[in-house]
Amino acid sequence: MVGKSEPGVVTLREVAEVAGVHPSTVSRALNPATSHRVSKAVVRRISETAERLGYRANLVAASLRTGRSHLIGILVPDIANTVFSPILSGASERLAAEGYLTVVADVPDGGRQLDLARSLVARQVEGLLLAAVTRDDPLVDYCIAQRLPAVLVNRSEARRRLSSVVSDDALGMQLAVDHLMDLGHRAIAQIGGPESTSTGYNRHRGFLAAIAARGLAPEAAPCESAEAYAREAGQAAAHRLLEAHPEITAFVAANDLLALGCYDALKARGLRCPADVSVVGHNDMPLVDLVAPPLTTVRISHREMGWEAADLLLQGMRDPSASTRTLVLAPQLVVRDSTARPRTAARRRGAG
Amino acid sequence: MVGKSEPGVVTLREVAEVAGVHPSTVSRALNPATSHRVSKAVVRRISETAERLGYRANLVAASLRTGRSHLIGILVPDIANTVFSPILSGASERLAAEGYLTVVADVPDGGRQLDLARSLVARQVEGLLLAAVTRDDPLVDYCIAQRLPAVLVNRSEARRRLSSVVSDDALGMQLAVDHLMDLGHRAIAQIGGPESTSTGYNRHRGFLAAIAARGLAPEAAPCESAEAYAREAGQAAAHRLLEAHPEITAFVAANDLLALGCYDALKARGLRCPADVSVVGHNDMPLVDLVAPPLTTVRISHREMGWEAADLLLQGMRDPSASTRTLVLAPQLVVRDSTARPRTAARRRGAG
DNA sequence: CTGTTAGCGCGTTCAG
DNA sequence: CTGAACGCGCTAACAG
Numbered sequence A, B: 001m002v003g004k005s006e007p008g009v010v011t012l013r014e015v016a017e018v019a020g021v022h023p024s025t026v027s028r029a030l031n032p033a034t035s036h037r038v039s040k041a042v043v044r045r046i047s048e049t050a051e052r053l054g055y056r057a058n059l060v061a062a063s064l065r066t067g068r069s070h071l072i073g074i075l076v077p078d079i080a081n082t083v084f085s086p087i088l089s090g091a092s093e094r095l096a097a098e099g100y101l102t103v104v105a106d107v108p109d110g111g112r113q114l115d116l117a118r119s120l121v122a123r124q125v126e127g128l129l130l131a132a133v134t135r136d137d138p139l140v141d142y143c144i145a146q147r148l149p150a151v152l153v154n155r156s157e158a159r160r161r162l163s164s165v166v167s168d169d170a171l172g173m174q175l176a177v178d179h180l181m182d183l184g185h186r187a188i189a190q191i192g193g194p195e196s197t198s199t200g201y202n203r204h205r206g207f208l209a210a211i212a213a214r215g216l217a218p219e220a221a222p223c224e225s226a227e228a229y230a231r232e233a234g235q236a237a238a239h240r241l242l243e244a245h246p247e248i249t250a251f252v253a254a255n256d257l258l259a260l261g262c263y264d265a266l267k268a269r270g271l272r273c274p275a276d277v278s279v280v281g282h283n284d285m286p287l288v289d290l291v292a293p294p295l296t297t298v299r300i301s302h303r304e305m306g307w308e309a310a311d312l313l314l315q316g317m318r319d320p321s322a323s324t325r326t327l328v329l330a331p332q333l334v335v336r337d338s339t340a341r342p343r344t345a346a347r348r349r350g351a352g
Numbered sequence C: 001c002t003g004t005t006a007g008c009g010c011g012t013t014c015a016g
Numbered sequence D: 001c002t003g004a005a006c007g008c009g010c011t012a013a014c015a016g
Helices: A012-019 A023-030 A040-053 A059-066 A084-097 A113-122 A138-145 A169-183 A198-213 A231-244 A256-268 A302-318 A345-351 B012-019 B023-030 B040-053 B059-066 B084-097 B113-122 B138-145 B169-183 B198-213 B231-244 B256-268 B302-318 B345-351
Strands: A071-076 A101-106 A127-130 A150-153 A163-167 A188-192 A223-225 A250-253 A278-283 A296-299 A326-329 A332-334 B071-076 B101-106 B127-130 B150-153 B163-167 B188-192 B223-225 B250-253 B278-283 B296-299 B326-329 B332-334
Touching (some): A012 A040, A023 A040, A059 B059, A084 A302, A127 A302, A138 A150, A150 A302, A169 A188, A169 A250, A169 A296, A188 A256, A231 A256, A256 A278, B012 B023, B023 B040, B127 B138, B127 B302, B150 B302, B163 B302, B169 B250, B169 B332, B188 B256, B250 B256, B256 B278
Parallel strands (some): A071 A101, A127 A150, A188 A223, B071 B127, B127 B150, B163 B326
Antiparallel strands (some): A296 A332
16 A cells, blocks of 8 residues: 555644644644634644644645646756756746746657646646747647646747747847948858747848848848757858858857857868858857857847746736737847958958 | 636546546556556547547646655756756656656755755655755755655765765866876966865865875965856956966866856966966866867766766665665866966066 | 445535 | 535555
């Protein structure tokens, strides 16, 4: 027989016996929300014996009874990615303040996401934070079908059926493009992220829009999508672009890792940054201020994103009829040393 | 009344009614461990109706009954720190393979750790992974008193009462010191971590031992402890050392962040690395291969540490009588460009 | 192979 | 203000 309380585990009933009251009185006395319905003296006696016996409420039992688990699940594609850990940190801070604990599921961006979500639901999580969705993700359908409160973080969904917190990707790209054009660049390439992610998709469109707004011809702004947000993918994309468009003087990358891959490609080709080619990243992840050269990038506050998403989720849990909202955070351009005025064609050819 | 199943939530009993069998038969049929005790035909019928009704087992109820939550808690001092996220990642991978979910508690290294641990225990976690302990931590006493399976990661405890997975800090320091002395350095300073952490303590002692083993006088190897594993703290410590010992030609830092703070201090003083002063870090965290100059550092596989700690925890849970073990992982020196032969005194004074 | 019975630990009615 | 009784959803003994 399982569950036969080991000697060490004190239950409500035992506290009641020792204190000489009924278990339900102990329950009331120990619950801050109901303790006022019990006489001061009895509350004291119960609290003391509970303390003395080392009583700890069994939240699993309470959950079964109340239907509330005080657990929030969060799905991230890669915990070790420096983009997601601040999100996690901000979210768990906000949630902890309301007494919620965070269950993290690291899902390798494959088909296992739905399984994991189901497993979290089976554990009665009260809501989900989704940091790993694609633009058209079955997970979203699932949450809606299950009427499970959920909020998207960092990425949004094409049909906006769920609340989300994202950065203004179009603005970010505009900031980057404006900065480069102001410096004098007229041949700017983009290294985009995977088009299946909202960030990849929106930053690509944002780049195109920014280019058009400044009256640059599309031919002067070639694009390549990286297969993943990874350094290697960025390197490969940069090589492809440089091969096809040797006239490029600047790169706008859809994230910092891609930008660093770009550095790798430039180095391999004997090109210097920013002397020969300028590079702009996206995210401002830790340490990019220390790489060589310090990376000019579009800063996003991921910690704040996580915090706000958690807040939105809590609101949605309190009021299920609340309308879905999209919170758009403004990014900021951080200029460092990876961007500079382009050299003239003459100097580039070796005269300088 | 709470818990009155909403229309959408299907229970075991409902499946049983529709399938025309007893609830316990459904339980047996749906549990892989017991389904063989039910006739093939009935299993099929039950599985189908369960599927059709969209039945999802309530693991909270199962937990209450079986006393097993399939939840593991992990306490980290800072999720956003790039040292801990790989640990988390490795651990959750190992645990997920055994059907365990990971509950992450981000504890701001204050006194709230015990509270958090209690809250996890109240949720019936079956074991704890501790990545945030100090050398003499009440948390350890707590786990032992509660007979709660627990394993320390990255840091160890002075009395070794709990199993742990750590890197060989003494070896790491020896690798660093040997490398610098082989290059010709004879005035080597250490920027240590907080002495309250095992890593800070052990790396400091390891440094001293390595210096002594090579026959260098203690006066030629001054040390400063940083108050925290942070860039700013490293910078401050480096300034103090440089002020008091201008003859220093190399720094050994207790972690990479400290080493990067050291870069900041050198830059502020107009000293170049490695031309004027060499720097060695510890951890080999992401991107330190890209900073300027690429950091020579002692590599630790945090992901592996997390994985092994989880494995040790699972073993301890299966066999509570198992002896406590300390798994020591060997670090590796990764030589990059932040270390070089020291310049001669003459050249240092400006002749070169 | 299946049904019956009991209860995990708690919170919440309803009485008094 | 306190006690009694019930049940959340599930699983494990015991029968048959």
